[in-house]
């Protein structure tokens with residue numbers, strides 16, 4: 001009897017111990033995944049593959065396996081929405097820090113700040129109880145019309161890769177999964193649900209996939225969001241060649257592919273096209289509100305029935321469920337997931353630093369900046385963005401902030417502290433209507449004229465004018481689900497700026513926005529800054545730069561063209577952007593034919609690659625940004641060793657104030673083939689230099705850095721040749737070059 005009891009209790013303990021493995025936080029994740037899978041029913045495996053609410057996918061309550069809590073967006077945690085609708089839940093504890101837009105982060109060219117950003121923003125996601133943050137985004141800014149460019153990291157794949165990797169590593173170190181988006185080719189908002197993108201294999205790999213590949217290989221991003229658009233006729237949320245072929249097989253990615261909301265369109269495609277978690281705009285995925293429609297999802301009842309009928313092997317279901325369980329154990333059930341915090345001063349400091357380092361000084365005639373306030377008595381601030389909150393609007397990346405310092409507020413506080421005799425007057429100058437909805441056609445011309453006259457009236461006796469305008473996340477003004485319709489600033493701003501510039505008072509223009517724009521008034525103004533979107537500390541950061549508390553060090557992550565027509569794709573017409581409709585193309589396996597076809601005819605010649613190839617002079621080139629100090633570059637030296645080449649160059653601060661300089665390394669063939677860009681960004685480093693101080697920038701170049709995509713072998717190839725290294729303060733301010 002005794003023996004029996006011992007055996008029985010051993011069996012009990014071992015089963016209990018066995019029961020613990022997936023719950024054992026110390027057990028290796030793959031063991032936990034295997035053990036959990038073994039215990040789950042078919043029904044439970046299916047349930048974790050799709051939404052159970054707007055922003056959660058199910059866990060397995062019976063087994064104590066947590067659901068996945070997801071939330072937007074790349075710049076901070078979205079306000080809580082109701083479980084099953086797009087309406088705010090009206091919580092009062094979900095005010096958060098709005099961090100600067102990712103284009104602003106890219107404009108800092110500062111990998112350390114990217115790390116700080118990922119750490120801080122993921123602490124806010126953790127504190128709000130989230131497991132997956134729906135960001136960052138690294139789609140490529142091939143057109144200045146893209147409504148969501150502000151959420152991405154510019155026109156160059158290398159810069160986007162370098163900036164996105166530290167952000168993801170820092171976030172995932174806190175136990176928060178990034179959901180890198182939108183994979184892939186979601187580079188316009190026009191017909192985003194149904195545009196099929198035609199692009200060469202080489203441009204796809206060298207430009208559009210490149211930042212995603214960096215995030216997979218170097219940051220091991222845990223989830224990726226498929227994009228709404230199609231590639232080769234299939235939706236990217238379930239595209240066998242893209243997801244199973246390139247992402248999961250070639251890149252050996254072990255994460256979970258999440259659909260964009262409502263981006264799933266067919267059960268068999270979802271099953272065999274690599275989708276792991278189907279999220280939805282509505283409870284039936286895409287089309288309408290319906291109560292408890294989650295079982296209508298393509299990966300829900302239809303999939304469960306196929307498995308139960310033996311039409312789809314259990315192994316297919318297990319492979320998906322394993323990826324979702326892996327994500328749950330990496331985040332929701334990760335013993336090292338941080339508690340985080342919300343609206344801490346540490347977070348505001350990071351937010352402000354990124355904003356300060358992202359602001360780009362584009363023009364500073366006769367050193368008008370930084371402001372010498374003793375010279376002025378009456379400053380006039382003009383422009384709606386001086387007071388408008390730019391943390392709202394823009395679409396799914398909108399935020400509900402506790403702190404949102406406006407430029408006017410900060411200027412009034414800071415400038416009067418420095419010079420109490422100073423008066424700061426304000427005139428909106430134009431109106432743009434409600435965030436996200438209103439557009440130019442909604443504002444009243446008479447009202448606009450009155451606002452303009454009011455500003456001009458006040459300008460008569462100002463001795464300095466600071467204009468604060470630009471884009472503003474309204475519909476078609478840097479906002480999801482719509483592209484801009486003009487390269488000009490909206491709401492009569494060009495005419496207003498030109499009229500203000502006629503007055504004697506010197507004028508500084510500071511514009512916000514995720515995209516370049518036309519500047520017909522440029523020669524009439526003395527100072528120009530571009531501010532992207534700066535988040536909760538917007539005003540403070542801008543005032544710090546204008547007063548000189550901070551020396552600007554931002555550099556453009558996107559080319560500012562003088563004219564819209566200068567962008568490389570424009571000469572190819574509508575086909576190249578925004579694409580054409582009514583083209584007969586073969587239906588896909590779901591019997592679907594894309595509504596719109598867009599052809600990336602500029603191929604790899606996106607941004608500065610195209611401007612240089614076409615010998616088109618940009619207004620402000622990629623990588624350009626001024627400082628309040630000056631820098632001198634020495635002659636470079638290059639040596640070869642086992643790992644490749646090492647290039648060094650000394651940079652000296654030859655001015656009178658501390659500053660930061662981003663030294664950029666571009667490489668091209670010494671004899672440029674017609675099929676290659678003249679040069680491409682291959683590295684950069686940001687040096688902080690005191691007056692008179694010299695530091696050495698050291699770059700390593702390897703054969704891998706010099707590879708190109710070969711469409712014959714469908715792989716990267718290295719072709720030894722004579723290369724030229726260009727070291728510059730911007731893509732077209734090359735200080736020296738050296739061949740190797």
Ligand code: GLC
Pocket residue numbers: 072134181260261396
């Ligand atoms: C939106 C966006 C995506 C966002 C998701 C959830 O349609 O495309 O970026 O994360 O839906 O709001």
